[in-house]
Amino acid sequence: MIAVLESGRGPFLRAIADALADALSEADTPQPSAAPIALPALEPRRDVDGASAAIALDPESLARAHEANVPLRLAWIGWLDPRWEDAIASAHHVLVAHASLVDPVIALGAPRARVEVASWIAPRGERDRDAARTALGIDADAPLVIVPTQVIGDDLTALLLQLALVREGVRVAFDVGEDVEAARALRRRVSFPAHMFADGETAPLAWTAADRVLARLDGPELARAFAHGAAPILAPPRPADLFTARALASEGLATTVVNDATLAVAIDDACSRASIDRARAALAALEIDRAAERVAASVQRIVRDPASRRAIAGLPEGLEAIGPERREAASTSPKAPSRDEQIERELEALRARIRGEKT
Numbered sequence: 001m002i003a004v005l006e007s008g009r010g011p012f013l014r015a016i017a018d019a020l021a022d023a024l025s026e027a028d029t030p031q032p033s034a035a036p037i038a039l040p041a042l043e044p045r046r047d048v049d050g051a052s053a054a055i056a057l058d059p060e061s062l063a064r065a066h067e068a069n070v071p072l073r074l075a076w077i078g079w080l081d082p083r084w085e086d087a088i089a090s091a092h093h094v095l096v097a098h099a100s101l102v103d104p105v106i107a108l109g110a111p112r113a114r115v116e117v118a119s120w121i122a123p124r125g126e127r128d129r130d131a132a133r134t135a136l137g138i139d140a141d142a143p144l145v146i147v148p149t150q151v152i153g154d155d156l157t158a159l160l161l162q163l164a165l166v167r168e169g170v171r172v173a174f175d176v177g178e179d180v181e182a183a184r185a186l187r188r189r190v191s192f193p194a195h196m197f198a199d200g201e202t203a204p205l206a207w208t209a210a211d212r213v214l215a216r217l218d219g220p221e222l223a224r225a226f227a228h229g230a231a232p233i234l235a236p237p238r239p240a241d242l243f244t245a246r247a248l249a250s251e252g253l254a255t256t257v258v259n260d261a262t263l264a265v266a267i268d269d270a271c272s273r274a275s276i277d278r279a280r281a282a283l284a285a286l287e288i289d290r291a292a293e294r295v296a297a298s299v300q301r302i303v304r305d306p307a308s309r310r311a312i313a314g315l316p317e318g319l320e321a322i323g324p325e326r327r328e329a330a331s332t333s334p335k336a337p338s339r340d341e342q343i344e345r346e347l348e349a350l351r352a353r354i355r356g357e358k359t
Contacts (some may be wrong), residue, residue, distance in 0.1 A: 002303065003051040003070070005061035010177065011199055012224045015123035016292070017057055020076075022124060023296035053303045055095075059087040066090040074299060077105055078120050078223035079216075080241060084108050093302050095295060097121075097223060100247035104240070118298050119291035122227040123204075127289075129229070132209040136202070138171060143271035146210045148175040148221045149182040151235055156185060158260060164192045165264035170271045173197060173206055175221075211276050212255075212267070217241045226253075226288060231279035233270050236260060252282035 002024055006017040048054060048065060053072035056062035059081060065073045066087070073090060078097040085108045088094065094110045095118035096102055106112050133140055145166075152159050163172055174196035176183045186196055197206050207213075213225035215232035218241070225232040234256045237245040248254035255270040257263050269275060 001051045001053075002299065003048050003054040003065070004057070005048070005054050005065060006057045007060040007064075009058060009060075010220065011203070012123070012220060012227070013057055016121040016223075016227065019121055019124045019292040020055070020057075020295060020299075023292040024299065026293070026296075053299075055299055056091075059083040062087045062091060072303060074302060075110075076118065076121070076295065077101060078226075079220055080104050080108075080218045080244070081220075082108070082218060095298060097226075098248070100244040104244055107240070116298070118295045119286065120223050120226040120288050121292050121295055122288045124292075125204075127208045127228060129209055132205040135205050136209055138209055141273075142169060142171050143211045143276065144171045144173060144206075144209055145212045145214065145233070145267060145271065146173050146175055146206060146221075146225075146230070147214045148219070149177065149179050149186075150219055150221065151214050151216050152182075155260075156189065159263070160189060160191070162260070162263035163194070163267075166267050167271075170267065171195070173210075175203065175206070212270050212279075214267075217244055226283065226286070229280065229283050229288070231255070231270070231276075231283060233257060233266055252278050253286075 004017050004021040004024065006013045008014065048068040048070055051065075051068070051070050053074065054061075054065040054070045055074040055076055056065055057076050057078075060083075062073060062075050062084075063086075072092055074093045074095065075084070075088065075091040076095045076097070077084060080101065084105070088105070088109045091110065092114065094105060094115045096105050096115060097118060097120040099117050102115055102117065105115055130140060133144075138144060147159075147163070166172065172192075172194040174182075174186055174190075174194065176186070176196055176198050178199055183196060183198070186194075197203055207224060207228040207230065210225075210228065210230040213221055213230045213232050214235065215221040215225055216235050217237055222232055231252075232248075232254045234245050234248070234254050236257050236259050245254070245256045249256050255266055255275070257266045270279075
């Protein structure tokens with residue numbers, strides 16, 4: 001049995017878990033009895049005993065698979081959630097949604113040899129932008145930017161000031177999820193024409209209708225934007241995330257905000273018709289609508305490969321001798337020179353040869 005695990009942290013994560021579980025059901029399974037399951041959001045602690053493999057979509061689910069001693073544990077990472085650092089070492093294999101996430105995920109503790117590039121995953125169902133806009137009463141050509149309340153941070157005033165400076169014609173819609181306090185604050189303080197919506201029937205329509213999404217690299221809104229074909233406008237990244245932000249921007253998949261004071265300028269630029277068209281072309285090349293099937297194929301390949309079940313890096317293989325005698329033997333054994341030492345030796349040999357030729 002292959003378990004697709006998510007911890008019930010929102011409808012989007014649940015939707016992509018369902019999409020991946022469906023794709024695994026449609027694919028050939030390594031064992032006749034292997035039936036993938038997606039654990040219900042209302043039962044985040046459902047017992048995983050009996051699963052031969054599990055793919056976790058968030059850190060809590062990977063920890064749950066580890067506690068249940070699932071023989072083969074995989075992780076799918078679609079955004080740079082820092083909480084992975086506490087769990088990633090227990091994964092036998094890690095699938096990341098884009099090549100720009102590889103190095104940051106390794107920095108979180110994933111062994112390089114166990115990380116491979118997969119794709120972002122889109123929920124099942126048709127995503128008709130024109131139909132969604134018609135249902136919401138939004139003009140077909142009006143740029144629509146979604147602002148999830150998770151990205152607001154501690155300074156709502158500064159964000160609202162920047163959004164008020166965005167050029168006329170750009171529509172702004174706040175996604176408040178299930179945050180009642182955020183909805184109340186926005187009703188009181190927004191001083192420009194805007195909309196907001198909560199989880200429910202409106203949310204999928206709004207995300208499908210969106211052209212751009214204000215997102216963080218460490219938030220689920222990043223993956224949700226890609227899944228719905230809306231290129232993210234990345235909030236000012238942390239220094240450690242600059243490489244990823246620049247890589248996504250260089251491929252036309254995102255726009256990066258240099259600092260908080262330039263948010264309005266970045267939104268104006270990202271919402272030009274030419275910029276929106278370029279982003280849509282770049283996103284179309286990723287073929288995210290069929291990504292669940294590609295990720296499922298990768299999972300099946302890994303499950304079939306006996307080598308994928310190798311021991312977690314750093315754990316003993318078999319009966320490992322330890323103790324003072326073992327440490328002394330290791331310290332006295334000759335070590336191969338490091339790459340820097342090799343280079344220095346080669347340079348010294350070259351210098352000596354040059355000196356000899358001069359004499």
